[in-house]
Amino acid sequence: xxxxxxxxxxxxxxxxxxxxxxxxxxxxxxxxxxxxxxxxxxxxxxxxxxxxxxxxxxxxxxxxxxxxxxxxxxxxxxxxxxxxxxxxxxxxxxxxxxxxxxxxxxxxxxxxxxxx
Amino acid sequence: xxxxxxxxxxxxxxxxxxxxxxxxxxxxxxxxxxxxxxxxxxxxxxxxxxxxxxxxxxxxxxxxxxxxxxxxxxxxxxxxxxxxxxxxxxxxxxxxxxxxxxxxxxxxxxx
Numbered sequence: 001x002x003x004x005x006x007x008x009x010x011x012x013x014x015x016x017x018x019x020x021x022x023x024x025x026x027x028x029x030x031x032x033x034x035x036x037x038x039x040x041x042x043x044x045x046x047x048x049x050x051x052x053x054x055x056x057x058x059x060x061x062x063x064x065x066x067x068x069x070x071x072x073x074x075x076x077x078x079x080x081x082x083x084x085x086x087x088x089x090x091x092x093x094x095x096x097x098x099x100x101x102x103x104x105x106x107x108x109x110x111x112x113x114x115x116x
Numbered sequence: 117x118x119x120x121x122x123x124x125x126x127x128x129x130x131x132x133x134x135x136x137x138x139x140x141x142x143x144x145x146x147x148x149x150x151x152x153x154x155x156x157x158x159x160x161x162x163x164x165x166x167x168x169x170x171x172x173x174x175x176x177x178x179x180x181x182x183x184x185x186x187x188x189x190x191x192x193x194x195x196x197x198x199x200x201x202x203x204x205x206x207x208x209x210x211x212x213x214x215x216x217x218x219x220x221x222x223x224x225x226x227x
Contacts, residue, residue: 101150
């Protein structure tokens with residue numbers, strides 16, 4: 001079956017603009033995760049969803065970042081008033097359920113965001 | 117502060133065994149330790165996971181001491197295609213909501 005897909009694959013925007021990044025998880029996966037990977041850095045955990053609910057939003061870098069998930073499927077990560085330090089690869093992953101590291105996550109290819 | 121530590125990079129030759137250690141001092145007592153592999157321009161993919169002692173699958177082994185303050189990924193007889201970044205993933209709270217990936221170890225395999 002299809003894996004996790006993300007769109008757009010690349011996004012160039014101007015500082016101050018808002019951007020929306022989309023993630024389509026594997027069908028039937030109830031858990032969905034967002035990570036940020038800056039150049040030369042590891043993966044920074046942002047947020048996860050169980051169904052449509054995000055139990056812990058403390059990983060979001062600032063209040064300019066928000067995420068939602070509808071219908072237990074597609075998720076969007078929105079960055080308002082983008083800054084140059086937001087430039088990174090944003091990765092989405094999904095898993096059958098949320099059980100922490102025990103649950104295998106399947107990652108999408110990422111969205112490369114460049115803020116000029 | 118929850119943190120994991122891995123070597124930044126490692127070099128190896130084809131056919132050698134490679135061991136990558138991740139230190140994680142205060143991980144959740146009820147959670148697994150998982151390792152992922154990432155190739156350039158791709159998302160990470162699962163390699164192996166364990167809770168304690170030793171786990172082996174078709175691609176790797178994972179050694180976890182009794183105190184669970186570290187874990188070692190062992191890749192037997194590496195090939196050029198094993199050149200990638202390797203991450204350990206742990207949780208630092210019992211709810212498992214603080215997922216921490218290490219900064220990753222870049223493994224370069226040469227012929």
